[in-house]
Amino acid sequence: MDYKDTLLMPKTAFPMRGNLPNKEPKRQEYWDDTNLYEKVQERTKGRPLFILHDGPPYANGDLHIGHALNKILKDFITRYRSMSGYHAPYIPGWDTHGLPIETALTKNKKIKRKEMSIAEFRQKCAEYALGQIDSQRKQFKQLGVRGDWDNPYVTLTKDYEAAQIKVFGEMAKKGYIYKGLKPVYWSPSSESALAEAEIEYKDKRSPSIYVAFEVTDGKGLLDGGEKFIIWTTTPWTIPANLGISLHPELQYVVVKAHGEKYILAEELLASVTEELGWDSPEVVKTFTGKEADKVVARHPFYDRDSLVMLGEHVTTDAGTGCVHTAPGHGEDDFAVSRSYGIEPLSPVDDKGVFTAEAPGFEGLFYDTANKNITEKLEEVEALLKLSFITHSYPHDWRTKKPTIFRATSQWFASIKDFRQDILDEINRINWYPSWGETRLYNMVRDREDWCISRQRAWGVPIPVFYGEDQTPILTDETISHVSDLFREHGSNIWFEREAKDLLPEGFTSEHSPNGEFTKEMDIMDVWFDSGSSHEAVLTQREDHRRPADVYLEGSDQYRGWFNSSLSTAVAVTGKAPYENIISHGFALDGEGRKMSKSIGNVIVPSKVQKQLGADILRLWVSSVDYQADVRISDDILKQTSEAYRKIRNTFRFMLGNLADFDPARDRVPEAEMEEVDRYMLHRLQQVVKDVRANYEKYEYSPIFHQIHNFCTVDLSSFYLDFAKDVLYIEAKDNHRRRSIQTGYYEILTALVKLLTPIIPHTADELWEHIPGAEEESVQLTDMPEPRQVQQMDELEGKWDHFMQVRDDVLKALEEARNKKVIGKSLEAKVTIVPRDKETKAVLESLSYLQQLLIVSEANVTDSSPEAQAYRYVDVAVEKHPGEKCERCWVASDTVGEDSDHPGLCSRCAAVVKENYAN
Known part of the structure; x- marks a missing residue:
């Protein structure tokens, strides 16, 4: 008989190699084809809303690593919330106006700006921006970011522009908008005024x-x-x-x-x-x-x-x-x-x-x-x-060229008129990290009026008319009419029609006795565009609300989107548009340097995805302290890949040992499980509790380390290792074997769910192989809840103590191995002398001590002259004198006792006779 055929070895179709670059695109296509995002929303409908409002990236160019860091962090949040009792829709957005698109057309696309009308040029800008959105959307989806990609919000759409005009009008109605001659940041290279948010400081x-x-x-x-x-x-x-x-x-x-x-x-x-x-x-x-x-x-x-x-x-x-x-x-x-x-x-x-x-x-x-x-x-x-x-x-943050201060006639939003209201809201909001509060508070406290006009073509027009005496005309009637026109036709109509054709029918003004009007040709600061999204998105979408729960962006947005959104929202509603602000740092190379093409240290997300897989990049995001500047390099990603491999192989081992396990049939009731299995479930509950607490606090690196450590230390180095002697060797329905399988099943299911927000491609692949999984995707399940494992009150201390004693024994085995006394630990016979009553009681209560220590024999005695002293026990290690069993590889004095199976120990002989007689 070939005894290998009698071993219950792991079997699973879940491959050792992730092959992520090839598999992930297919899985993403499957998610699209099966409308998984919509299924998640349908499943969670009716739950409390959780809104993470997307700060819109600029629609120009391929994604850089900062984009990936930002969107993946957002994805962690919305995926976790949808699995933890909330309805968490995610509407991605894009910022589409401004100088970079004008420059891209005139320089890169060779568009001859002066040979066309403003309206024609703006149409070219819109077409270019929409093309960029399509490209970026594809790249975001390749990162595994889940959202309503078919219905994003875009700042150039008619409805968005109409809502933005409404915000402007409300601020004007309250007296916050005025035109004045003041020195402002002026960019000669852009030929336009700039806001503070568009300034960066460099040496000159x-x-x-x-x-x-x-x-x-x-x-x-x-x-x-x-x-x-x-x-x-x-x-x-x-x-x-x-x-x-x-x-x-x-x-x-x-x-x-x-x-x-x-x-x-x-x-x-x-x-x-x-x-x-x-x-x-x-x-x-x-x-x-x-x-x-x-x-x-x-x-x-x-x-x-x-x-x-x-x-x-x-x-x-x-x-x-x-x-x-x-x-x-x-x-x-x-x-x-x-x-x-x-x-x-x-x-x-x-x-x-x-x-x-x-x-x-x-x-x-x-x-x-x-x-x-x-x-x-x-x-x-x-x-x-x-x-x-x-x-x-x-x-100038766009042209990278010096600015000057220059007195010009510009449109301003008077921040000082409601500055204290903004400061009060800053004090009320939750900040991650906490220093964000001080940073934005000081910015607002010291801020002068906001210059909102720009001397460009590509943007939302400032909806102001001028009378014959050049008095600005800005009324509820004109604002409402322009907003309606933009909602129906888009803002290009401002440049296609004469002023009189943009005014309400029959409109008159004391400033124009002859009925002649002109219009403002400046556009709004792009920060006014994106800063109006709380009105254009949060109040307009059915499944959204204002304030949002979270805004999450890079730390540069304290002077940008965080700031402009707060200013416009407080001006219009008196309240901040968000309850929590989370900021992340910048991505640097492995040496802490800024990424630069000239240095050659740029890490491109699409390249990482094609070489290693999106889940590796996502796992990297989870591993760093993102609230500070983060480092990324080929070596760092290699380390991340190694961590992924260990986690994946841990899961694969558990899956392999669940090949003959049906949870509906084979699950052992918790009260009847072996102590060690209940203890491991108890350890799992602490992981669940800690991981969920960190998800709630938007802290992901502890999650990465907790799960990685649990997989490599608690599981691979202990639970999975010693259990082989039961899972492979005992009969299929042996109670101890089924108890371990029940433990594996519970642990595997919980860990896969906990990791779903971070590595969703791998989590879904795992889910397909977990026995008894009914949902088509793990994304359609909820997070595990930490619970009290039965009968653990009195057992926790015992097993915690055993794990400390085990450390002592492992040290003794390592020393014996170094001295060539033994090779593998299964060759060892250990004699253990407890150094206190508690340790003695613990060791004497364990029926399978030799299995837990992965040795062939373990004896607990009161004394042993050869034993070396350790913290809790004295240990003597010798090579076991018995023969090695051909089936279980344990050295045993009973090998040869059974004449039918002379190469087996008595345990293996009994299992083979009972289960493999034929």
């Missing part, structure tokens, strides 16, 4: 100059001829200088140096003396800033005054304490000048080129003009020092 090399302004009218305080010293890193703003700002409470001094009298803050005298190389300057006069109010100096090279003004914004952190003031190019400059009745001067055009208002520099690009202006200052002997510094400077 700039000239650093000290300039003298001569006093012409000292107002009785100064004699005249003294010179105020200003310091600036933007020489190009000198032609726009209209004043010098002093702090009213600071002490200023007049000092003699190099034959001149100079004025600066007393506190900065030492640093300026060093900078300008003065030799023992003499202080001849001291006064406070407020005493010098309205003193008049002369512009260095123009025949005009430069008025001394008082401003609290002046500091002594750097410079001279005398601040060059160009109200057309700075917020503080603008504010202090306005309080003195001085209008801003901004002599640069949309492209950053000087106009005729800057004589001598007309036609020069502002940055180029730095040199010319510096030379002019030197020519008139006003330049005291020129050097260069590298400092952090605002750049």
Whole structure:
């Protein structure tokens, strides 16, 4: 007889290799064909709603690893919620307006913008954006992200634009929208105003100059001829200088140096003396800033005054304490000048080129003009020092080129009018991580009015008309009419029709006695677009509501979507559009560097999916602390693949040993299960409890580590290992065997469900092989609930203690193996001497101690002279003197006792005779 045929070896069609790149697309196709998303929604209908509102990615270009991190995290949340008592629909969205699409058309697609009308160009933009959505949607689905992909929200659709106009109108109705002349971030490269959210800071090399302004009218305080010293890193703003700002409470001094009298803050005298190389300057006069109010100096090279003004914004952190003031190019400059009745001067055009208002520099690009202006200052002997510094400077986040501050007439949303309401809501919301609250709070607290107008073509028009006297017309009637027009025709109608044809029929206004109207040609900031999604999506979709439960985006969105959504929602409703904010960090390479094509360290999601599989990428997402910056590289993904392999093989082993198990027929009642099996179920319950708690807290790396450790330590290194001697060797219906199988079944089913949000492709594949699984997909089931395993109160301590004792024995076996006393542990005979009564009681109560320790014989005695001391027990290890059983490989003194089966131990001989006699 071939004894191999009498062993109940594992059998399963679940393969060892995942082959994910080939299998996942087929499974995704199956999910689509069977309408799995709709089936999940139907199953959970009627449950409490849970809404994760998708922050719309920009519809341009292939997905990068940040996209994958973001969407996979969202998928974890919605999948978990739909399996834990909620109805959790997921509506993906796309942001579609803005400069990148205009640039893609004009540069990459070679569209000749000036050869077509605005409406025609906008139509090209829309077509391009929709094509990009199709491409990105396919890539998101390849990551296994489940959602209503056939019905996303898109910011260019008619209904969305109509809802956005409604938000704008409500804010205007409350007086929050106004047009004004103010310095704003201006991008010469984009030829448009920018919001703070569109600014990023990068290092820039700039000239650093000290300039003298001569006093012409000292107002009785100064004699005249003294010179105020200003310091600036933007020489190009000198032609726009209209004043010098002093702090009213600071002490200023007049000092003699190099034959001149100079004025600066007393506190900065030492640093300026060093900078300008003065030799023992003499202080001849001291006064406070407020005493010098309205003193008049002369512009260095123009025949005009430069008025001394008082401003609290002046500091002594750097410079001279005398601040060059160009109200057309700075917020503080603008504010202090306005309080003195001085209008801003901004002599640069949309492209950053000087106009005729800057004589001598007309036609020069502002940055180029730095040199010319510096030379002019030197020519008139006003330049005291020129050097260069590298400092952090605002750049256009899209073109990556420097911005300037420029006073232009723009549309603004007045944040200050409801700022406190926003701050109160920030305090009420839950933040993950907690520092997000402080970050957004400080941004809002310090924020000035929001510039919402852009000088571009591709976006939602600002729905304002102008009368014949150029008064803006913005009424409930006009807003409602425009919203209706957009809902019916789309916003392109604004550029296709004349102003009079966009107004309500018969509309009249005192500002247009002749019935002539014009329309605003600026568009809205794209952050106003996406920031209106709480109105356009949450209140418009049947299965949604405002506020959403969760907004989850990258940490850059504190200044972006988190911010604009909060501002528009509080403005319109008085409440935040979300209850919880979760932010994630950026994806860096394995060394913590930013990904760059030039460095060659970019990890592309589609490439990972094709080489390793989406589930590997998803498992990586679950393994990192996503609330900080995360690292990813080929080596890191290799480690993730290895962890996946261990988890997969653990599940495969359990499946293989359930080949002859029918839960309806073979399941052992919990009260009748063996102690060790109940103990493992108890360990499982702790995993279930901890995993679910972490899902609730949106913390996934603990889930990864808990399940990975349970699979590799509790299961593979213990439960699955020792159980082979029962599962393979005993008769099919042996009670101990069926008890272990019941344990495997319970553990496998629970773990597969717990991992479904993270690796859904693998979870569904596993589900197909689990005996007795009735649902077509594990996604149509609920998460396991942690429970109390029967009769575990008194057994938990016993088995916890045994596991500690087992560690001692394993150390002894390892040492014996290193000394060549034994090879495999089944060759060993161990003698164990308990070091305390508790340990003795535990060991003596275990009927199958040798199986639990995977040795051929284990004896518990009161003493053994050969034993080595460990923490709980003394252990002696020797090679077992008995013969090795041909069937179970256990060394036993009983091998040869049965004449029919001389190569078997008595246990195996009995099993074979009873079950394989024929």
